[in-house]
Amino acid sequence: xxxxxxxxxxxxxxxxxxxxxxxxxxxxxxxxxxxxxxxxxxxxxxxxxxxxxxxxxxxxxxxxxxxxxxxx
Amino acid sequence: xxxxxxxxxxxxxxxxxxxxxxxxxxxxxxxxxxxxxxxxxxxxxxxxxxxxxxxxxxxxxxxxxxxxxxxxxxxxxxxxxxxxxxxxxxxxxxxxxxxxxxxxxxxxxxxxxxxxxxxxxxxxxxxxxxxxxxxxxxxxxxxxxxxxxxxxxxxxxxxxxxxxxxxxxxxxxxxxxxxxxxxxxxxxxxxxxxxxxxxxxxxxxxxxxxxxxxxxxxxxxxxxxxxxxxxxxxxxxxxxxxxxxxxxxxxxxxxxxxxxxxxxxxxxxxxxxxxxxxxxxxxxxxxxxxxxxxxxxxxxxxxxxxxxxxxxxxxxxxxxxxxxxxxxxxxxxxxxxxxxxxxxxxxxxxxxxxxxxxxxxxxxxxxxxxxxxxxxxxxxxxxxxxxxxxxxxxxxxxxxxxxxxxxxxxxxxxxxxxxxxxxxxxxxxxxxxxxxxxxxxxxxxxxxxxxxxxxxxxxxxxxxxxxxxxxxxxxxxxxxxxxxxxxxxxxxxxxxxxxxxxxxxxxxxxxxxxxxxxxxxxxxxxxxxxxxxxxxxxxxxxxxxxxxxxxxxxxxxxxxxxxxxxxxxxxxxxxxxxxxxxxxx
Numbered sequence: 001x002x003x004x005x006x007x008x009x010x011x012x013x014x015x016x017x018x019x020x021x022x023x024x025x026x027x028x029x030x031x032x033x034x035x036x037x038x039x040x041x042x043x044x045x046x047x048x049x050x051x052x053x054x055x056x057x058x059x060x061x062x063x064x065x066x067x068x069x070x071x072x
Numbered sequence: 073x074x075x076x077x078x079x080x081x082x083x084x085x086x087x088x089x090x091x092x093x094x095x096x097x098x099x100x101x102x103x104x105x106x107x108x109x110x111x112x113x114x115x116x117x118x119x120x121x122x123x124x125x126x127x128x129x130x131x132x133x134x135x136x137x138x139x140x141x142x143x144x145x146x147x148x149x150x151x152x153x154x155x156x157x158x159x160x161x162x163x164x165x166x167x168x169x170x171x172x173x174x175x176x177x178x179x180x181x182x183x184x185x186x187x188x189x190x191x192x193x194x195x196x197x198x199x200x201x202x203x204x205x206x207x208x209x210x211x212x213x214x215x216x217x218x219x220x221x222x223x224x225x226x227x228x229x230x231x232x233x234x235x236x237x238x239x240x241x242x243x244x245x246x247x248x249x250x251x252x253x254x255x256x257x258x259x260x261x262x263x264x265x266x267x268x269x270x271x272x273x274x275x276x277x278x279x280x281x282x283x284x285x286x287x288x289x290x291x292x293x294x295x296x297x298x299x300x301x302x303x304x305x306x307x308x309x310x311x312x313x314x315x316x317x318x319x320x321x322x323x324x325x326x327x328x329x330x331x332x333x334x335x336x337x338x339x340x341x342x343x344x345x346x347x348x349x350x351x352x353x354x355x356x357x358x359x360x361x362x363x364x365x366x367x368x369x370x371x372x373x374x375x376x377x378x379x380x381x382x383x384x385x386x387x388x389x390x391x392x393x394x395x396x397x398x399x400x401x402x403x404x405x406x407x408x409x410x411x412x413x414x415x416x417x418x419x420x421x422x423x424x425x426x427x428x429x430x431x432x433x434x435x436x437x438x439x440x441x442x443x444x445x446x447x448x449x450x451x452x453x454x455x456x457x458x459x460x461x462x463x464x465x466x467x468x469x470x471x472x473x474x475x476x477x478x479x480x481x482x483x484x485x486x487x488x489x490x491x492x493x494x495x496x497x498x499x500x501x502x503x504x505x506x507x508x509x510x511x512x513x514x515x516x517x518x519x520x521x522x523x524x525x526x527x528x529x530x531x532x533x534x535x536x537x538x539x540x541x542x543x544x545x546x547x548x549x550x551x552x553x554x555x556x557x558x559x560x561x562x563x564x565x566x567x568x569x570x571x572x573x574x575x576x577x578x579x580x581x582x583x584x585x586x587x588x589x590x591x592x593x594x595x596x597x598x599x600x601x602x603x604x605x606x607x608x609x610x611x612x613x614x615x616x617x618x619x620x621x622x623x624x625x626x627x628x629x630x631x632x633x634x635x636x637x638x639x640x641x642x643x644x645x646x647x648x649x650x651x652x653x654x655x656x657x
Contacts, residue, residue, distance in 0.1 A: 027648050028648075034580060034649070060588075064588065065584065068583075
């Protein structure tokens, strides 16, 4: 690879792509916070649930969200 | 045909004027520059508002007075009644506003459009307006090069205003120069003959130029330079109002029933307003004189008086026609009825709004949902179920077991009449609507295309599945019957959960349901989970049944998966959650 091409790629990575990366980071953070809020709300609902069936249902939902959170 | 033969004549006429008169050349150039300015301003407001105009219109048209006020304010701000008309037609097609609300906006818009006359008469002909055009053009062009959409929109507005000012400047200059050679005032006509002749000229000029604002600018500049008499200018203004409805009617010929209804409402309004103005022309002129004195307009300031006249007769028109709005709605709904030829076509895709990205996207979304709703009928019936029997049911498998009667539906015929043409309309519209869209909007269009394709492919798959579902439903072999009931249950469950997702306000709840659904349909992989092996080993089913079951499980899986993907596109609003739902497996 020619040196000027290497510089071009590096420039692209550090300048333009940085903006994209920042955007991606922001989106990820937003999503993480949404997930966290939902997880907390489901945990609260589990504590408040009066039937076993309801608790199980909510626990399944919580499991799904925790799994998604882990994969992020 | 008429248009084809008139157009060359029109071009020849323009060419003759350009070569024969230096002054006419300047005036025509002024009109052309003015029109370009209007186009830039319209584009600018589309970009600058970023969909805000649409949101305001959607929320502020719940009753006729509110709709009139909204139409007036919006047109006064964006200075384009055609932009407003386009948005209103799209909302009407998407059933986001009522016909009476849409008519109210059009009435209000007619008053709003008179603000152009005020601007031109107050600034355009009194000061050297072209002097201000240059900085606007320069800053406008600089802003247009900015990557930010708001700056680009502002740039277009400034460029548009610059051209409008420049155009007015040229028109004024042309009329002033013309006065030295040819004094048009010598053709002034008094009495009602003059009124009718000048109304006709005003209407024809507006039909040719396709903009009543441009016609008004010409009338005002000609009046300011003394090239036409005040009374004749009043008649020309009435003519411009009538002429603009001809343009709207021609534009609506290729539109759907809603577009036609609105164009006819606009036509009726302007004709009634025009008739009132003709009959009471001299009385209205007196009213203008009295009002002018009270609001400080000089008795000799004919351009301002013309602007006042233009506003007064449009306000009178609104007052006269508004009480009959609901009767007008009933009349128009009876006049234009959507033709049902047995073949389902697009309901929401209006060609008039194809150039407005936000409206085109909203129309596309509605249409893909329309396609989905059509398709769900065939999914349910092909597996011998009625939607109302399993939607919202706790135990869908029990419902499936109980529903053994075959429902007569020819899936191929259904595809030909209810899906194929509609799908074609969506693909065509999606492709043509992309010209003015930015990258994000194009990606959205791409997703709508994919969602439509998924729905259509699912319909084709269900045609295959239907054959064996019908066959094995009557089988004496309880095992294979049960296996096919499981397939039916998975599809019914998918439709039921998607129905839930449609009603969800919280995208996170939808995400959970999508994830659960994706897990649930994995059970349809009967090779992967070893189910088919155990059925064969136990001699529960014949090898022929086994091959059918393998194929049909695969069809059922594909149908469910495609519908889930379509649901993600259509009903999860948050982009990030949408991506996560698409990736979740």
